[in-house]
Amino acid sequence: MGVALTDRLMILKTLDSMIDFSKSTIQLEVLLYLGTKDSPVSVSEVARELRLRVKSAYDAMAKLLTKGLVKREGTGYVISSRGREFVTNLYRLFTGELSHYELSRRKLRELKSLINNLIIAKYVYESLLTMGVSRKNEISINKLSTLLGISAERVKDYLDIFANAKERDLKLFRKIVKRGKGTFGRNNNNRVYYRLTQVGLKELSKFHEYRKFKRNYFLRFILRITFSYKKSEAFKRLIMFIGLGTPIMTIISSFFGGTYLLAIWLYIATLLSVIALLSEYVE
Structure with missing residues (x-):
């Protein structure tokens, strides 16, 4: 028997009060990552494995610790019983399953896959908005990495999906390499930028938040x-x-x-x- 709509709304309200999904996807990523680990992990390992900026990983871990979703164990961190309950309820929300049993590793990996698709969509959405408010509708990959709180490599992976898309309707971004002069006149200071295409601008114009900004x-x-x-x-x-x-x-x-x-x-x-x-x- 699946979870009724009213029950799902109650679960969503409870979960959102603990982690604001619209603002705290990094906290969610960190929590799910810890859920797959048997032993304590350090913040630097979390940042490396999830390709986050170290500061973003530290901030997320500190907030999860304050909320009681993770706990210290030795020199590292592990998911707490409250954190496992949170993840279990999140799985129920996504799948509609009524079971209250603790999630298996396989189900946790399934949940991570589902969440990852939403996270990619969120970062692409934020990238579109950020480019929309910038001059020439473009921004450097390093600046975007800072604003999103994830590594430049991860930004590249997400945006290249749409920059290199063969279907014209999916080509939201154009990748630009601006060559700069390094020491002794060598071109070793290249900077990567992403710019909105006409398709990207068309999609951006549909966003309520962007229309509010234009006004x-x-x-x-x-x-x-x-x-x-x-x-x-x-x-x-x-x-x-x-x-x-x-x-x-x-x-x-x-x-x-x-x-x-x-x-x-x-x-x-x-x-x-x-x-x-x-x-x-x-x-």
Whole structure:
């Protein structure tokens, strides 16, 4: 007998309260990886095996530890009983099976395969949005790796699926290698970029989040002046800019014996703060 729709919704609500699926796919990956291991593993091993940035792996592990889904054992980490219960409920959610028994290794591998397809879709979606807000609709693989929290090699694997697609309708990205000058004029500083194709732009235009961004002139302005690709990144840079700029302008004004420079700065800082606030209310 399968899990009823109402039961699935309750399971989803419970699981999402522990790991926000829309934001924490890395935590989910780490948890599933630990579920397949018999002995404790280090964060560096997790980062290497899952091809994550080490900082992202540390952050995910710390959050899983706080939630009680993993536990320390010696110098490494293992999945906790609460974590196994979480994974079992996740399997029930995906397959509709009613069994409460602990998952076998085979079923856990099946779940990892299902989750992996969703994770690829999520990263491709985020890549489309990021390129959509960038100049020339392109971004370097290293920058995208930083924003997504996964290794550049993993970004390449995901985006190349669509960059090298033979079917025209699937060719969302175009891979570009920009050659730079290294030492002694050698071309050893090549940089890899991905750019949206016309197909990619067409798909992007269907996204509700992107249409909201196009209407939000305030947010577009903040992203441009802070050279950012995400709202959270832009706001952090704006806060840092205003926070550091105010004492500096105060010192400069005191040295020159006038307050007009400080007054101008405070006006600019206030204006930028108002624009950032307005960007939150535009739908």
